[in-house]
Amino acid sequence: MIKLFYEDSYISEFSARVERCTKADDGYLVTLSQTAFFPTAGGQECDSGTIDNEEVLSVICENDEIYHLVKNPIEEGKTVTGKLHFEERFRKMQHHSAEHIVSGLAFSRFSLVNTGFHLGKDDVTIDYGAEITEEQLCELENLANEVVYKNLEISASYPKADELENINYRSKKEILGRIRIVTIPGVDVCACCAPHVKHTGEIGIIKFTDMMRHRGGVRIRMICGKDALLDYCQKQKSVAQISRMLSAPQNEVFGAVLKLSEQISDQKRKNAQLLNELALYEIKSIPKTEENFIVFSAVCDRNVQRMIVNEAKKRVGGVFALLSGDDENGYSYIITANNGVSESVNKLNAALSGKGGGRGDTAEGHFYTARKKIEEEFKIL
Numbered sequence: 001m002i003k004l005f006y007e008d009s010y011i012s013e014f015s016a017r018v019e020r021c022t023k024a025d026d027g028y029l030v031t032l033s034q035t036a037f038f039p040t041a042g043g044q045e046c047d048s049g050t051i052d053n054e055e056v057l058s059v060i061c062e063n064d065e066i067y068h069l070v071k072n073p074i075e076e077g078k079t080v081t082g083k084l085h086f087e088e089r090f091r092k093m094q095h096h097s098a099e100h101i102v103s104g105l106a107f108s109r110f111s112l113v114n115t116g117f118h119l120g121k122d123d124v125t126i127d128y129g130a131e132i133t134e135e136q137l138c139e140l141e142n143l144a145n146e147v148v149y150k151n152l153e154i155s156a157s158y159p160k161a162d163e164l165e166n167i168n169y170r171s172k173k174e175i176l177g178r179i180r181i182v183t184i185p186g187v188d189v190c191a192c193c194a195p196h197v198k199h200t201g202e203i204g205i206i207k208f209t210d211m212m213r214h215r216g217g218v219r220i221r222m223i224c225g226k227d228a229l230l231d232y233c234q235k236q237k238s239v240a241q242i243s244r245m246l247s248a249p250q251n252e253v254f255g256a257v258l259k260l261s262e263q264i265s266d267q268k269r270k271n272a273q274l275l276n277e278l279a280l281y282e283i284k285s286i287p288k289t290e291e292n293f294i295v296f297s298a299v300c301d302r303n304v305q306r307m308i309v310n311e312a313k314k315r316v317g318g319v320f321a322l323l324s325g326d327d328e329n330g331y332s333y334i335i336t337a338n339n340g341v342s343e344s345v346n347k348l349n350a351a352l353s354g355k356g357g358g359r360g361d362t363a364e365g366h367f368y369t370a371r372k373k374i375e376e377e378f379k380i381l
């Protein structure tokens, strides 16, 4: 079986003979005389595409043989056409080559050892065994993009065992047979089995979007090429919207948002102060009485309402009710009585389409009726 992706990583369509087609649990495993489909390997998900009209569901490599999983059987001996979703493959080539640049520079500049790499559909992460600062990450990003601008050639070779001994290369687990050395001159030499772009300029841009602590080191999120452009477009749109909303230049939106956030905090403090004053005003309006007493409160905050009720309990000997709401939506209530509240509340709930209750001297709930009706019912309690 010829691995076409090693001859030319840009092959997106090829002819091949079906060598074997065997039933598997979730479809049929097809082996071909040659293939351009790169399997799941080295932190990278497999290529997708079709063999004739059959969608390739996954590609795996076992004992140097490449198996293509398809839903329906394909006749053995038949000549078929394999087609890769090449945009997706090219994206992987861009990101994988970028990873080599970044990891090569991370090692030479900061002695960071690459401990993991994941190249998925939506997320690309690189792990390193030690931590670096935000400034060092920024420097690493700049150095990596300098390599992109230089448009260096990326080459692959298969040195013999004695030659390998004299090559200083970053080692990764080699899973597809012979040691394949991928070289970016002056930047990185690494054992790798994956397809790469021919020149670093094809990567377009290398952008880090996040860095977090991970297993004693760091995990860096990276986007390249079209992914980075799409990300830029999406973020630019957000910034433009915030800029218009806050009437601030686009490069000053953070300051504008910070100012807005401070204004909101300030407003919250003022609101709390006003609420407190309103509560004190309502408390003052409650007389010392042995009768029942009802207050329609302008305070909506439940905690402040409870504070008013606690003060009312010291003044009102009968049943005290604090209500807030309107005729359309009804009124939420807190009702208290020093000698027990449940009997009065049950009566009021029944008469005023109420829901709620409580134990001891306080009950909370809601009357789904108008203010006038509540006042009338309270009079005859």
Ligand SMILES: [Zn+2]
Pocket: 042, 096, 100, 190, 191, 192, 193, 194
């Ligand atoms: Zn690699």
